Amino acid sequence: MSSLATSQDAEREASSLPSQPRRSPSRNNASGSETSSPRRTRDNLNGWGFAAPFLAFFLVFLVWPLLYGLYMSLTGKSLTGANDSLIGLANYAEALADADMWHSLGNTLYFTVISTVPLVLVALVMAALVNVGLPAQWLWRLSYFAPYLLASTVVSLFFSWMYNPQLGLINDSLAKIGLPKVAWLNDPNVAMWAIVIATLWWTVGFNFLLYLAAMQNIPAQHYEAASLDGAGAWRQFFAITLPQLTPTTVMIVLLQVLASLKIFDQVYQMTAGGPSGSTRPVVEYIFETGFTGYRLGYSAAISYIFFGLIVAVSVMQFFITRRRSA
């Protein structure tokens, strides 16, 4: 008991010294001790104890499905339970020769490419406008951001109604200014753009907020100095705002690409992948082969091909951003 008290006293004494110089040696001591001191054991127990609840969920609902899905992709498993045996890479071979899979992957990539540009640019414009200093800030933030709070089903109901070829508001407005009516969700050449417009309306508010927060962090002195030098609003935007926003832009593009690759909800609800598969994304194809076609093993194989695509894109982005910052 007394020896414990003295060691505590020693520690207390150490802590009464100015904290900065004391901290690093004490930490070195904790991590550097090779022998399993009681402190070390306690840290190990505490560390894994605190991690345990998360780890349990992580292993059961993320790691296990991830590994089990990989195993399933190597079997002929179906929802009806037939053929659980391993069939090697047959599912992957079949998928790579499956025109429908390639078509859905192509749709996913196409959507990602054409949606990312407006989702970043419009967000930037919105943030720049609000950042100039408009009155009633809450009103603009509310208008631009509110759609992000809606469920995909609500967005799909709104837009299906507005896209309605005969009764819809959009075609009616087009007719009023003398433009031809468009079969928004029924024309294979237009349907994906209709999805992009709805998605832009729905989710641009998230990027808008990220941009606005970043703009508010740019020190005002930069602008003051620039206006003393006689730089106008445009000059200031391109010479100060945009360069300062580069890390934010990189991050938004990164998040946006990864989010767009996962598209499913609004497509499934507005067009169910049609007309003639022109909007069907790969996630919908995974869902259909698994739950409508009952081919779980095959579906899992496509999931892993999709996962491979995501990893490839992420790795690419990682190297691009690293080269930029280097």
Place this chain on the structure above:
Amino acid sequence: MATQTLTRPAARSVSATQLRQPRKKMTAGRAAVLAVAAILAVLWLVPFAWATVTAFKSETDAAAPKVSWIPPSGFTADAFVKVFQDGNIPLWTWNSLYTSAAITVITLAISALVAYALSRIDFRGKKVLMTVIIASIIIPPPVLIIPLFYQMVALHMIDTSWAIILPQVIHPAMVFVLKKFFDQIPRELEEAAVMDGASRMRIFTQIILPLSRPILAAVAIFVFISAWNNFLWPFISTNDGSILTLPVGLQTIKSAYGIQYAQNMASALLAALPLILVFLFFQRQIIKGVATTGLAGT
């Protein structure tokens, strides 16, 4: 500088409204900015307005070939009454509310605990654990739906709320966000407690958590919104009408009502209402929450 204390009140009032620059002259440039911002705002509000107008029409007016903002036979709340009478909207709202709340609470609890360990405790294998959690951020949830479904069948959880809740509580990015915040809390604040022999759990609950309210709120808001709006997983894991969440329930209503446009819009608006109301009350926190977690997420 002596003027620093003098300017401080002014600086604070600026930060309260952040970017509002009052008493600025209305130049041509500012007028143009206002005009463009207003056009965008109108475009962004039109779907809400049009849905609202439609919801207050009679079905006949809604399906009339001529588009009208003011219906010929006047406004009526019939659609809302019908949706409430035969609808499950209140039930689905409740289901969404408690599954999202459960997801948020469990996510916060388990993420904060592991984030604290990663931030403060030197334990064997910490680096490996950190790497694995960060790496898992890249896993797209749709990849897991097939094996997760199978797993839920094996656990006899399909068609229970557990199937909706449990797989949604793992947010590796949020663990990272929390860890980064905990890292910034000065260690000095804990030292007295350590000297007094306080347990880790005590330090965590009585020192770290109270200091982390802003980030806990931010994470909670982010997790709640994403759980509230999640469609794919609840759609796959539930068929029983009594446990459907709002987004999934609405999907069934769409086909049930067929071309009942007014009722469709009424149910969409009722479904949108709770989060919009929450937003109006907690605007500042929600915006901060999305901005912080989004920014810190990478």
